Amino acid sequence: MAAIENEKASRFPDAELKARAAWHYYVEGLTQERISEILGVGRIKVHRILSAAREEGVVQFRIRDSVVECVQLEESLKQRFGLSHAVVVPSAADRSNAPLMIGHAAAAYLADNVNPGDVIALGWGRTLKFAINELPRRPIARTTVVSMLGGLTHAQPLNPTESAWELAEKIGAECYLLPVPVYADRPEQRDAFMSQRSVQDVVFRARRANIAVLSVGSFSSDSPIANYGFIKPSELEELQAAGAVGDILCHFIDAEGHIVDHEVNRRVCAYPLQDLSDIPTTILVSGGQEKIAVMRAALANTKVSVLITDEDAAKGLLNR
Amino acid sequence: MAAIENEKASRFPDAELKARAAWHYYVEGLTQERISEILGVGRIKVHRILSAAREEGVVQFRIRDSVVECVQLEESLKQRFGLSHAVVVPSAADRSNAPLMIGHAAAAYLADNVNPGDVIALGWGRTLKFAINELPRRPIARTTVVSMLGGLTHAQPLNPTESAWELAEKIGAECYLLPVPVYADRPEQRDAFMSQRSVQDVVFRARRANIAVLSVGSFSSDSPIANYGFIKPSELEELQAAGAVGDILCHFIDAEGHIVDHEVNRRVCAYPLQDLSDIPTTILVSGGQEKIAVMRAALANTKVSVLITDEDAAKGLLNR
DNA sequence: CTTTGATATGCAATTTTGTTCAGCTAAAAC
DNA sequence: GTTTTAGCTGAACAAAATTGCATATCAAAG
CATH class of the missing domain: 1.10.10.10 (Winged helix-like DNA-binding domain superfamily/Winged helix DNA-binding domain)
Incomplete structure (x- = not known):
């Protein structure tokens, strides 16, 4: 604690x-x-x-006129992936700024689309952190934030727990966290953690959420999941060898979007990936060249209703 | 034309x-x-x-945290003048920037509070011009803008007609204008103008508006009404001698908010001041030291439901 | 083909902004 | 009482933004 x-x-x-x-x-x-x-x-x-x-x-800076090319991409994405809505922003000039730009757009989207009474199930990622950071601190009545991921043992600046808490604070929501580490040491431990009453309770609340907000992670070197060290480099290699292209909700998935059969995926303490379909609106917030593969995978096998991304990723997703 | x-x-x-x-x-x-x-x-x-x-x-720049002192003023204004809502922004450091600051706040307010189907009756003023200018260019379905004032014969940059048109364009509204000069040469002419079918039609539409947006004008030297020259300096003096403290919808009013008995007020081609009460929501957008007197007058005898102003004016209004 | 005028462009001087670093203050630890 | 430490502060410098002005561009008119 x-x-x-x-x-x-x-x-x-x-x-x-x-x-x-x-x-x-x-x-x-x-x-x-x-x-x-x-x-x-x-x-x-x-x-x-x-x-x-x-x-x-x-x-807060708000840019009202959208870029023509982006609007076209939005239309194409909606059609191609059956989305109810898509937001495409210009790509960052410096690769590393992609989360900033996309996060900005996500903040604007959330500010406009979270309503009183909403229950938000929250994932984790740098992009989401930026999004939450830019969100106005305006209370929205009777909202709830539920984290879909366990926490980090060594408290890091970028942390599912921290993110959920910050979002909740911004919109004045109740906040429920998974009081377990995001990766247990061993699969049996994971099962033990997840079967705890307090954990089950939070997962149950997440299942009743009406909005899920999440992003995907890639294997690129600056990815937090690679750097924070709770997955060993050797495991990362094994995962890639097993066909993983990245992670969604800390589950590693292959190019078709299926969970890779590897021990790491049996140690993850998180809302079950396949249960995302229980949440009516799923918002995927991710972009940048290096995320294209995993985004395509996520879109293939996970019900996504809203996609917030950048030009690079949008083009990549559309050019098969 | x-x-x-x-x-x-x-x-x-x-x-x-x-x-x-x-x-x-x-x-x-x-x-x-x-x-x-x-x-x-x-x-x-x-x-x-x-x-x-x-x-x-x-x-667009949006500042989310409000200034504590301003929030207190907002509360006091609501109580004191029976407003349904009040917005107070910090006063501009340079006197002449007041319209900029207040207009900014008005734009934010309108962006949040104009809904599909609304009919907006529009007044005129520098502050309103800034507000319209800063408004996002986002279409709002089935909206209508109706100008409550006649136009200027020598097309000026700051012109009721121009403002209404610009607002309409921004929100994709239908736009109705009063096809007459704001001040007729003589009272009889005004009556003739106003009884025209086309004019009556627009006035009728304004009467059915659900939102009126207007500001007040003072006698200060940089006031457009003084500078544009459609009121002669001698008349301005007469009006002041007759007790006028400023104008609202181009009607000159005294400290109690009553229309001053002067020829100029019988030449004005505008939506009738007393009929503002037919419009459910009246938004008064004005501020700055020099407007305090006329704002107080306007609040005294005109039904205002929302006031958007700055600290200086708010304090002035509250310190009787 | 030249002139004219309106508009657009970029250079250079100036102002404004951003950054680094050393000194200062004051509270906490010794 | 002294030392330590953390946190501010502003001076000095470096970078960036802004503005006036001269030049370039182009279209219409002569």
């Missing part, structure tokens, strides 16, 4: 200042120096306040 | 470029130089594209 400290404490706890500075800077168009006079703080501090405001999503 | 040319033609008609540049700049955080490489245009052109994007409201 130890270290889930809410490290949220921002460097500038004064929301007042952040909001005021943001108004003067972004809306009124004043210079940082002028703002420093008005607020009576140093110019550099104004700069830091503004940085923090962006960082924490106090200011 | 002459010169209502839609001068909208922006310097950068390519919405594609604007949207792409905005994504890379504001969301991805790239430098303008980097973007110029990606888009294959000059660095300075990128800058100009971004300016245009802001200018035309392709990028």
Whole structure:
């Protein structure tokens, strides 16, 4: 139970200042120096306040006109994969920024599409983290957030537990977490964990969710699942050798979207992949070149209703 | 009928470029130089594209956390004036920017509160122009915009006709205009104009609106009504001598909100002030020191349900 | 073919913004 | 009382954005 400290404490706890500075800077168009006079703080501090405001999503940038090409891709994706909705954003120029861009779009989508009373089942990933980060902190009545994944033992900045908690806080939701590690040490342990009453209870709640939000992971070197070290490099190789192209909800799947037969997949403490079909709306948030294969796999064998992605991935998915 | 040319033609008609540049700049955080490489245009052109994007409201800045003090003012205003809703934004540091800030808030409010099927009766003013400008260009089904004011004979950039048209275009609404000058030369002419079938028809439509959006004008020197010259300086003085504190829907009113008895008020071609009560939701969008008196007057004798203003004005209204 | 005028482009100077680093303060530990 | 540490702060520098101005481009008119 130890270290889930809410490290949220921002460097500038004064929301007042952040909001005021943001108004003067972004809306009124004043210079940082002028703002420093008005607020009576140093110019550099104004700069830091503004940085923090962006960082924490106090200011949100919204781009209204969509890019023509992206709109066409959205249409094609909907048709090709039977989606009810698709959002395609321009690809990031720097590969590593893809999660930022897609997360931004996901935040906008969620802000518009989460309604009072909704129950959100949440996956995990860098893209989702960005999405949650950019979400407005506006309470939505009677919402619930349920994590579909166990937590990390060594508390990391990017953590299913942390993400669920942060989302819940933003929209003022009740929050249910899986009080187990995402990967048990051995399959029998997993079974023991999962059969616990408290865990079953959370899984049951997830099953009753009306919205699932999740992303997929690839084997690329900067993937968190590869770096955090709870899967050994040797296991990653074995998985790839067994045909895995990536993971969805921490289940490793092959190119057809089927769960690969490997011990790791028997150690995962998560909402069962095949049960996603019980959730009416499934939102898949992922993009970037390196995710194309696993996204195609996920779309092939998992019911996805909404896809939020970028141009690169959209094109890749459509060019078979 | 002459010169209502839609001068909208922006310097950068390519919405594609604007949207792409905005994504890379504001969301991805790239430098303008980097973007110029990606888009294959000059660095300075990128800058100009971004300016245009802001200018035309392709990028929108939204500040989520509100300023504590402003929230308190909102509560007080609601109580004091029996409003159903109030929005208070920080005051602009430069007096002349007040319309920018308040317009921004009004745009956000309208974006959230205009629903399919709504009929919007529209007033006129610089603040409203900014609001419309910042509104997302997103069609809202079956909406209608009706101008509550006549037009200007010498087409000016700031013009009731132009504003209504622009709003209609943004939300994909049908648009009805009063095909007469806002001030007739003589009272009898006004009566003749207003009794025209086409005019009556538009006024009738305005009366059936469910939302009225309007602002008030003061006598300050930078007020458009003073500068555009369709009211003579001598008349402005007479009006003030007669107790007028400003105008609402181009009707000049005294401190109690009653229409001042003066010829100018018998020449105005506009939706009748007292008939505002026929419209369920009336949104008053105005602020800044110099508008306090006329805002108080308007609130005293006109049914206002929503007030969007700034700190200065809010404080002024509350300190009697 | 040249002129004219309107528009677009990029250079260069200037302003604004971002970053790094060393010093300062104050609370906690010794 | 001194040391340690963490957190701020702003000066100085580096990078980026902005603006005025001169030049280029192109279409219509002469």
